[in-house]
Amino acid sequence: KWFLDTVYPDLFVPSLDYMGRGSFSNPASNLCLDTFGAADHYHTAKAGLYYCHNQGGNQVWVFTSDCRILQGDFCLETDSRRNGEPVLGLCKKKSENQLWK
Numbered sequence: 001k002w003f004l005d006t007v008y009p010d011l012f013v014p015s016l017d018y019m020g021r022g023s024f025s026n027p028a029s030n031l032c033l034d035t036f037g038a039a040d041h042y043h044t045a046k047a048g049l050y051y052c053h054n055q056g057g058n059q060v061w062v063f064t065s066d067c068r069i070l071q072g073d074f075c076l077e078t079d080s081r082r083n084g085e086p087v088l089g090l091c092k093k094k095s096e097n098q099l100w101k
Contacts, residue, residue: 030051031052032050046088075090
C-alpha cells in the first residue's frame with residue numbers, strides 16, 4: 001500500500017470487491033458484449049456484439065463496486081474519437097470514460 005500511495009499513485013488497482021460477474025446479453029437477439037479476443041493483445045481495442053456462445057472467455061465481464069466494467073486487465077470505456085463506441089483500454093485511475101452506472 002505504501003508503494004502504491006507514495007511511489008506510484010497513478011497506478012490503477014482494480015477493486016477486488018465486485019458487484020457482478022458474467023455476460024451482458026440481449027436475449028431477443030442472442031447477442032453478447034464481446035472483446036473478439038483483442039483484450040489479450042492490444043492496449044485499446046474495439047468491443048462489440050457477437051452471438052452468445054455461453055463459453056465464457058471473451059464474453060465474461062466483471063462489474064466492480066467503483067462502477068467499472070473489466071475484462072481481464074482492461075476496462076470498458078467510451079471512445080470520443082469513435083463517436084462514443086465502446087472500446088477496451090488500459091484502466092486509468094481518473095477516467096470518466098470508464099465509469100458505468
